[in-house]
Amino acid sequence: MKNSLGREIPETIKGYYKEVKPFTGAYDNMADIIKTQVRAKSIMPDEKKVLDNLEEVIKKSGLKDGMTISFHHHLRNGDYVVNMVMNQIASMGIKDIKIAASSIFPIHSPLIDHMKSGVVTGLYTSYMSGPVADAISEGILENPIIMHTHGGRSRAIESGDIKIDVAFIASSTCDSYGNINGVYGKSACGVLGYAISDAYYAEKVVAITDNLVSYPVCPIEISQDYVDYIVVVDKIGDPEGIVSGTTRITKDPIGLKIATLAAKVIEASGLLKDGFSFQTGAGGISLAVAASIREIMKDKNIKGSFMSGGITGYMVDMLEEGLFDSILDVQCFDLRAIESLKNNKSHQPMTATMYGNPHNKGAVVNNLDLMILGATEIDTDFNVNVTTGSNGIIMGGSGGHSDTAAGSKLAIVVSQLFKGRLPVIVDKVTTVSTPGETVDVLVTERGIAVNPKRQDLIAKLEKSKIKVMSIEKLKKIAEGITGKPMEIETDERIVAAVEYRDGTIIDIVKKIKR
Amino acid sequence: MVINKPARAGTLESSDIYIMVQPNQGQGIEIQLDSIVLKQFGKQIQNVMRQTLKDLEIEDIKIIANDRGALDYTIRARLETAINRAN
Structure with a gap:
C-alpha cells in the first residue's frame, strides 16, 4: 500500500514491533491519549541502592533474553555507557536484546560485534551516524530497526509502544539514593531531557555514574523515586566527545x-x-x-x-x-x-x-x-x-x-x-x-x-x-x-522503518546494493 | 598526445578531483575511479574523461582518480593539466 506521500509501505513488515500504520497526514492522529502502566517494585527503608558493579546491577535488574533496554545520548560521541553495559551483558551470555537508544554515534561501533553474535537483535533510535549506521544499512540485523523523532520516541515510550525493561541512565552526578543531574561532575553533559521518559516508564532504572555525591544532590533533574539501582564506574564518558565541535558560524x-x-x-x-x-x-x-x-x-x-x-x-x-x-x-x-x-x-x-x-x-x-x-x-x-x-x-x-x-x-x-x-x-x-x-x-x-x-x-x-x-x-x-544524478539501486530487504512523530510509518529504508 | 611519465593534478578538497596519470604503452585506456558520488555520477565522470582523452587524441593511458564531487569542467581541467604535466 502507499501512504499519503506516495511511499510504498508493505501491509506487514517482518519483525516490526507493532501493527503497520501508514502515514496519513501530519496532524491526523491527534486523538485521545492513553498512557501505559508501569510495574515497579517499592523499596524498603533500609535497602541500599548503590551496588558493587555492573554485573550485580544487571543480575538484580532481572534482565533476560529478549528484553528491551534503553540509553540516552547526552554524552553524544563521548559516551562510554552503551558499550560498557553491552559488553557486560554479552559476557553474561544474555542474548536477543533490543536497544532503545535516543541516538547512536561512531563511538558505539562495538555494537556491530554484538549484533553479529546475536546479543543485540533490535534497535530503536532517533538518529544514528557512523559504523553502526553503515552496518544497519548493509543489513546486519534480520529485522528492521525503528527510527523515530525525538518527540516520537517519548510518545512511543509513554504509550507503551516501546516497553523498556531496564533503562541505563548515564548520570554525570548522582547521589546515594538516585537523584540525578547532568550539570556537575567530570563528565557533565547538561540537560538530561531525552532520558526522562525512560526513567518514568522503564520497569527498572539504573543510574550509572562517575560522580557519586552525598544525599541529596542539587539540582535534581531525575528524582530518586524513579531509580532502582546505582553503580559507580571510573568514567561514563570522554568530555572531548560530549561537547560538540560543530558550533561555529560558517565562514563560507x-x-x-x-x-x-x-x-x-x-x-x-x-x-x-x-x-x-x-x-x-x-x-x-x-x-x-x-x-x-x-x-x-x-x-x-x-x-x-x-x-x-x-x-x-x-x-x-x-x-x-x-x-x-x-x-x-x-x-x-x-x-x-x-x-x-x-x-x-x-x-x-x-x-x-x-x-x-x-x-x-x-x-x-x-x-x-x-x-x-x-x-x-x-x-x-x-x-x-x-x-x-x-x-x-x-x-x-x-x-x-x-x-x-x-x-x-x-x-x-x-x-x-x-x-x-x-x-x-x-x-x-x-x-x-x-x-x-x-x-x-x-x-x-x-x-x-x-x-x-x-x-x-x-x-x-x-x-x-x-x-x-x-x-x-x-x-x-x-x-x-x-x-542529473542516476538513481541508486536498493535491495528488497527492509533495514529500517521510519516513523513519523505519531507512530505511523512515513517511509522505509531498504538495504543498499553493493 | 603520448603519456611519457607519471604526473598529477588536483586536490582532495570538496568539489575537486585528484587525478594521477601514468604511461600505459599499448594497453589502451584504463581508468580507476573512486568518487563520493560514484553511484550517482560514476558513469558521467567516466564519460567526461573519455571525451577529454578523445579530444586530446590519447589512446594509451592509466588514470587513477579520487573525486570529491567535482563538476564536469573541473574534471576536464584537472585531467588536461595532469596530461600536460606528463608530456
Missing part, C-alpha cells in the same frame, strides 16, 4: 549568502517582532542565520520570548545580551550551554516529551514562531530527507526535525543548492523524514522557493520585493550545473 561565503537571504525571508514574514521565538540547529549555516537574526533584533530593538532545542553558546550569548527572555533546553551542545543552565534561572531544562511529543497537552514546538532546518535532500513536494545520504546509507535521522517543522509557524530549510555535486532538490527524496506539508520555505544561495500551500507567505515576500521561484525551477538550475 555561500553559507553566509544563504543566511542573509533567510534573514530577509524571516523579516518579511512579519514574525520577527516582540515576543519572537525560534530554534535552530548547531550547523554552520543555521548558526549564521541566528547571527543575522541577532543583528536585526539589535537594530530594531526587538525583544524575543524564547529559544529552544539543543542549545549552543551562541544562544546563550543572545540570552545574556537580553535579546530573549529565556531558553528552553532539551540538550546542551557545549560547555557554555552547560554553564548557563547551571547559573541562569532563565535557562530552563525541558524533557523530550515537553519538547516535541505530539501526544501530550501541548509541546514546546507548538509555541515556536520560527524553525531553521537542514536537509540532505528536499523534493518538489517539499518532503525532506535527513535520514539517509543520497547513496541510501543511513547517516542521520529526524531527531527534532519533524517535531519542530510540524509545530512552528514558519519552518525554513537552509541548504546549499548542491553539495559535492549532489543537488539538494530531487524528484523524490531517497527517504522521507519530514513531510512537505510541514515545510514552508527552502532557501539556497541561488534562490528561494516557497511551498505553494503558503500563498500568504508568497504574497508577503513579494510585497517585500524578495524574489521567489518555484522549487522546480530551482531544481533545474541545480541540474544545469551538476547534471
Whole structure:
C-alpha cells in the first residue's frame, strides 16, 4: 500500500514491533491519549541502592533474553555507557536484546560485534551516524530497526509502544539514593531531557555514574523515586566527545549568502517582532542565520520570548545580551550551554516529551514562531530527507526535525543548492523524514522557493520585493550545473522503518546494493 | 598526445578531483575511479574523461582518480593539466 506521500509501505513488515500504520497526514492522529502502566517494585527503608558493579546491577535488574533496554545520548560521541553495559551483558551470555537508544554515534561501533553474535537483535533510535549506521544499512540485523523523532520516541515510550525493561541512565552526578543531574561532575553533559521518559516508564532504572555525591544532590533533574539501582564506574564518558565541535558560524561565503537571504525571508514574514521565538540547529549555516537574526533584533530593538532545542553558546550569548527572555533546553551542545543552565534561572531544562511529543497537552514546538532546518535532500513536494545520504546509507535521522517543522509557524530549510555535486532538490527524496506539508520555505544561495500551500507567505515576500521561484525551477538550475544524478539501486530487504512523530510509518529504508 | 611519465593534478578538497596519470604503452585506456558520488555520477565522470582523452587524441593511458564531487569542467581541467604535466 502507499501512504499519503506516495511511499510504498508493505501491509506487514517482518519483525516490526507493532501493527503497520501508514502515514496519513501530519496532524491526523491527534486523538485521545492513553498512557501505559508501569510495574515497579517499592523499596524498603533500609535497602541500599548503590551496588558493587555492573554485573550485580544487571543480575538484580532481572534482565533476560529478549528484553528491551534503553540509553540516552547526552554524552553524544563521548559516551562510554552503551558499550560498557553491552559488553557486560554479552559476557553474561544474555542474548536477543533490543536497544532503545535516543541516538547512536561512531563511538558505539562495538555494537556491530554484538549484533553479529546475536546479543543485540533490535534497535530503536532517533538518529544514528557512523559504523553502526553503515552496518544497519548493509543489513546486519534480520529485522528492521525503528527510527523515530525525538518527540516520537517519548510518545512511543509513554504509550507503551516501546516497553523498556531496564533503562541505563548515564548520570554525570548522582547521589546515594538516585537523584540525578547532568550539570556537575567530570563528565557533565547538561540537560538530561531525552532520558526522562525512560526513567518514568522503564520497569527498572539504573543510574550509572562517575560522580557519586552525598544525599541529596542539587539540582535534581531525575528524582530518586524513579531509580532502582546505582553503580559507580571510573568514567561514563570522554568530555572531548560530549561537547560538540560543530558550533561555529560558517565562514563560507555561500553559507553566509544563504543566511542573509533567510534573514530577509524571516523579516518579511512579519514574525520577527516582540515576543519572537525560534530554534535552530548547531550547523554552520543555521548558526549564521541566528547571527543575522541577532543583528536585526539589535537594530530594531526587538525583544524575543524564547529559544529552544539543543542549545549552543551562541544562544546563550543572545540570552545574556537580553535579546530573549529565556531558553528552553532539551540538550546542551557545549560547555557554555552547560554553564548557563547551571547559573541562569532563565535557562530552563525541558524533557523530550515537553519538547516535541505530539501526544501530550501541548509541546514546546507548538509555541515556536520560527524553525531553521537542514536537509540532505528536499523534493518538489517539499518532503525532506535527513535520514539517509543520497547513496541510501543511513547517516542521520529526524531527531527534532519533524517535531519542530510540524509545530512552528514558519519552518525554513537552509541548504546549499548542491553539495559535492549532489543537488539538494530531487524528484523524490531517497527517504522521507519530514513531510512537505510541514515545510514552508527552502532557501539556497541561488534562490528561494516557497511551498505553494503558503500563498500568504508568497504574497508577503513579494510585497517585500524578495524574489521567489518555484522549487522546480530551482531544481533545474541545480541540474544545469551538476547534471542529473542516476538513481541508486536498493535491495528488497527492509533495514529500517521510519516513523513519523505519531507512530505511523512515513517511509522505509531498504538495504543498499553493493 | 603520448603519456611519457607519471604526473598529477588536483586536490582532495570538496568539489575537486585528484587525478594521477601514468604511461600505459599499448594497453589502451584504463581508468580507476573512486568518487563520493560514484553511484550517482560514476558513469558521467567516466564519460567526461573519455571525451577529454578523445579530444586530446590519447589512446594509451592509466588514470587513477579520487573525486570529491567535482563538476564536469573541473574534471576536464584537472585531467588536461595532469596530461600536460606528463608530456
